[in-house]
Amino acid sequence: MTIQPFKLERFYSIHEFTAKHLLCSSDCEAMTIGDLLALENGANEKFQNHWLGYTETKGNPALRQDISNIYSTISSDEILVCAAAQEPIFLFCHAVLKPQDEVIFQFPCYQSVQSIPESMGCTAVKWTVNYNDNKPEFDIDVLSQLITNKTKVIFLNSPHNPTGHHFSKEEQQAIIALARKHNIIIFCDEVYRELEHSPQFAIPAFADAYENGVSLGVMSKSYGLGGLRIGWLATHRQDILEQIAILKEYTTICSSAPSEFLAGVALRNRGEILKRNLEIVHSNIPLLTTFFDKYADLFSWHQPNAGPISFVRMNFDTDDLDLVNRVVAAKSVLLLPGDVYDFKGYFRVGFGRKNMPEALSKFEEFVTENLLK
Ligand SMILES: Cc1ncc(COP(=O)(O)O)c(C=O)c1O
Incomplete structure (x- = not known):
């Protein structure tokens, strides 16, 4: 590669x-770690006694339950825990894409969603930000023109790194309608989700809002716990999760047991x-x-x-x-x-x-x- x-x-x-x-x-x-454990009665003692053996490839079931509580329609079986956000982006691309596929990504972007597909022989097509009086915007008519019969995935990131742009509910619905019409998967990097500056700006996770939606979440950003290296994918597409689990057996096999425990404490007190x-x-x-x-x-x-x-x-x-x-x-x-x-x-x-x-x-x-x- x-x-x-x-x-x-x-x-x-x-x-x-x-x-x-x-x-x-x-x-x-x-x-x-001490401040985190102090958020929950008894967590410190449970952490001391936590078993340091391997955990499940898809993630500790208790943690998957805590993660699924972030979503409205996603069950714990529809979660796959990974090493932070980078591993799931990498594994998702390798699970879903073939050479010659096209993907669309918001530009500028966190580079993985461009460079990983390109490294696999895919064409990565830019959906470029417009600055309208300093305000970043992504034009959905332009997105519709970028779609071809080879488009396999639209990569989104909302809230967006680096522009700070965040889609509205109406824009989210319009993008989903386009993707549904062309049978395209939406992978939305939602690592900054739940940090809307006011509740009115919150939008549903793409995994909840679209049957072909995959949401990426992580402990590193909104929760500030990057050292845990715990992230996850949420989707109703069991076939995609299964393919990713197969690939994960070639990368990390399972996540760190202490990190999974601590991530659970954090999510229950998020x-x-x-x-x-x-x-x-x-x-x-x-x-x-x-x-x-x-x-x-x-x-x-x-x-x-x-x-x-x-x-x-x-x-x-x-x-x-x-x-x-x-x-x-x-x-x-x-x-x-x-x-x-x-x-x-x-x-x-x-x-x-x-x-x-x-x-x-x-x-x-x-x-x-x-x-x-
Ligand atoms: C949009 C986005 N996705 C993924 C990542 C990677 O996150 P992690 O370091 O938790 O793997 C980052 C890190 O900056 C990011 O900004």
Whole structure:
């Protein structure tokens, strides 16, 4: 298999653990194992006694039950637990796609949904964002024109990395109607789901809303527990889950037993975890709004209605990678350049972490010292 290096992950591997201030994180605030266990009576003792043998390939049944409670029509048998979000994207592609198939993906994107199909000899067709007065939009008429009789899968990501775009219920229904008409599978990466900034922006999971829908979920982002490396696929399509389970026996076989236990505790207490993370988001957003208003000549952003990230346009003539490298060298503040998405002229900011205000004020120092002259 020949696959393109993952530009975003390569960039992160250089800077994530050396930059002091991360201003582009896509995950919410994490917590300690002790804090997580304290959320549930008796969990600490149960964790100490948890069995460290292998678990089921499809995932511990108790965890699958906890995961299925996130959905409205999905049962625990319609869940497959995987290693975070990357493994299920990889396995889904290998389970469903053949060379010469076409897939459509929102562009810019988290690179897996383009590079994995391409590495398999598929054609990956871009459904490109439109910026309408800074607001990211995906035009459904354009999507309909991209569909051919070879289109096998539409890859969606909502809330979207990196633009922060999130589909409305009406848009979701229109996309499903199109996919249904052409018998296309929808794979929706929903790793930022449940972090809608107000309940009115929540939409059903694609696995609930469409009989050929596959939803990807993970502990890493909205719940802030990336270290667990637990993710899952939810779908009514048993044939797809079965094919993925067969492939998983060549990758991880089963997930980590302690992580499965901890993920269960987190999901049973997800209301509390999400409340805390949304409070962080709601306290960070006004700081970003003030900042981008103050420096409107330099930057433009559109406040998203879901998720912990947004893409910011640079209104001056500097290469985004060059700017990001200068900011990290001068102030140890990390931004994510549009370059890693092959979408120049933008950078990503993240606002799900408690220490975002310090990172933003360090970035402001850079701006006043270097960009206002
Ligand atoms: C949209 C999207 N999907 C998948 C992933 C991968 O998540 P994980 O690190 O939990 O595998 C990310 C990580 O940034 C992401 O933003």
